[in-house]
Amino acid sequence: MIRVDSAARTFGEVSVLEDIDLRVDPGEFVALVGPNGAGKTTLLRVINGLLDPDEGEVTLDGDPLSELSSRAVSRRLATVPQDTHVGFSFRAEEIIEMGRTPHRSRLDWSDDGDPVEAALERTETTHLRDRRVDDLSGGERQRVLLARALAQEPDALLLDEPTASLDINHQVRVLNLVADLVEEGRAALAAIHDLDLAARFCDRLVLLHDGTIAAQGPPETVLRDSQLADAFETETAVTRNPVTGTPTVAALSDRPDRDSHVHVAGGGEPGVEAVRSLWKAGFDVTAGPVPAGDAVVSLCDQLYIEVTTAPAFRQPGEALDDALTNARAAEAVVVTDGPGGQLVAEATDSTVQVRAEGHGSVAARVDGGRVDDTAVPALVTAVTEQLDGGIRSNSPGKNAPHK
Numbered sequence: 001m002i003r004v005d006s007a008a009r010t011f012g013e014v015s016v017l018e019d020i021d022l023r024v025d026p027g028e029f030v031a032l033v034g035p036n037g038a039g040k041t042t043l044l045r046v047i048n049g050l051l052d053p054d055e056g057e058v059t060l061d062g063d064p065l066s067e068l069s070s071r072a073v074s075r076r077l078a079t080v081p082q083d084t085h086v087g088f089s090f091r092a093e094e095i096i097e098m099g100r101t102p103h104r105s106r107l108d109w110s111d112d113g114d115p116v117e118a119a120l121e122r123t124e125t126t127h128l129r130d131r132r133v134d135d136l137s138g139g140e141r142q143r144v145l146l147a148r149a150l151a152q153e154p155d156a157l158l159l160d161e162p163t164a165s166l167d168i169n170h171q172v173r174v175l176n177l178v179a180d181l182v183e184e185g186r187a188a189l190a191a192i193h194d195l196d197l198a199a200r201f202c203d204r205l206v207l208l209h210d211g212t213i214a215a216q217g218p219p220e221t222v223l224r225d226s227q228l229a230d231a232f233e234t235e236t237a238v239t240r241n242p243v244t245g246t247p248t249v250a251a252l253s254d255r256p257d258r259d260s261h262v263h264v265a266g267g268g269e270p271g272v273e274a275v276r277s278l279w280k281a282g283f284d285v286t287a288g289p290v291p292a293g294d295a296v297v298s299l300c301d302q303l304y305i306e307v308t309t310a311p312a313f314r315q316p317g318e319a320l321d322d323a324l325t326n327a328r329a330a331e332a333v334v335v336t337d338g339p340g341g342q343l344v345a346e347a348t349d350s351t352v353q354v355r356a357e358g359h360g361s362v363a364a365r366v367d368g369g370r371v372d373d374t375a376v377p378a379l380v381t382a383v384t385e386q387l388d389g390g391i392r393s394n395s396p397g398k399n400a401p402h403k
């Protein structure tokens, strides 16, 4: 078991880690996530003894790291470094055999080769065994260094960006392998930039920000927009991957802030496309009415957008009133051909427009029940142009946007 208590580390005057408390138990796969320079590599180096903490303590299975020989540490803990350049030209197999060094007694160098063979097989590097590491691709070298760590037969694994050089197939294979090793009873702590992969494979995420732990827990509790926005200094949208069922994070550094409210009336795919494109374009969006269970509802839930639901085929009523309240407050209303949109259109005596009192009404219609890639920018442009027109046609002071 890895345990870090109140660890701190500075470089010169700069404090890089502060008051870090962390434990990784056998059978746990923990991801260390956070922005560039957050201190992930430094923490891994403090844990494997390459750096001494200025304050605090690291223990392995209850034994202080500072009291263990480097050989004893290597029998318990193996590290797969971020920089895979090994600096000397050995064959891959020789590199992997180096993982056996902590287990060899000084008198007996006749270790059997099984752990090396097993490591070659598990990392799918057998075909690389006679190649010089210098000649391997970055991804191949990364797998060879993972094999060296496995040959070490440690209780715990530290991995610094283990998937950084890997193609999508090998990213998943390597993380599955680590997950298997963890299931066999090892502990693993990995610095991972890819939040989606971390959420998919790890039991727990530890979010480092400015050298402190900003959040830790199951992926769902750590990957929250507000926490990520603070740490990564960008707006994000956390949704659920429909295939893996785990959280997926999109950074939205390019999302402008238009400070205008647009209401989307209508569900189904046109509604989804309208909500998505207008939200991405930076508008404050509300939506509805849409039938409960409509795809617009789940999109809005994920983007924290207010949406009014009504049972399918329901006559105009209370739910529609709620939607109309939002629609009237909006500076623009987009009526789509999806379910619900027509209710707004009919209830407002117009097929395409809902008049927003005093705000110069604007509407864009998404025709044909489908918004394709070319129509999406057109929709945003149409709303923007009509908004500009609406604002121009009214005196600015009198018609400040209603929120």
Ligand SMILES: Nc1ncnc2c1ncn2[C@@H]1O[C@H](COP(=O)(O)OP(=O)(O)OP(=O)(O)O)[C@@H](O)[C@H]1O
Pocket: 011, 016, 034, 035, 036, 037, 038, 039, 040, 041, 042, 043
């Ligand atoms: N040996 C060192 N001397 C001085 N500063 C250092 C040293 N090692 C790391 N730092 C600084 O400590 C901070 C944290 O670095 P670290 O490599 O731990 O971050 P990280 O979270 O792993 O970043 P990245 O995601 O970019 O790999 C950075 O500002 C870095 O410049």
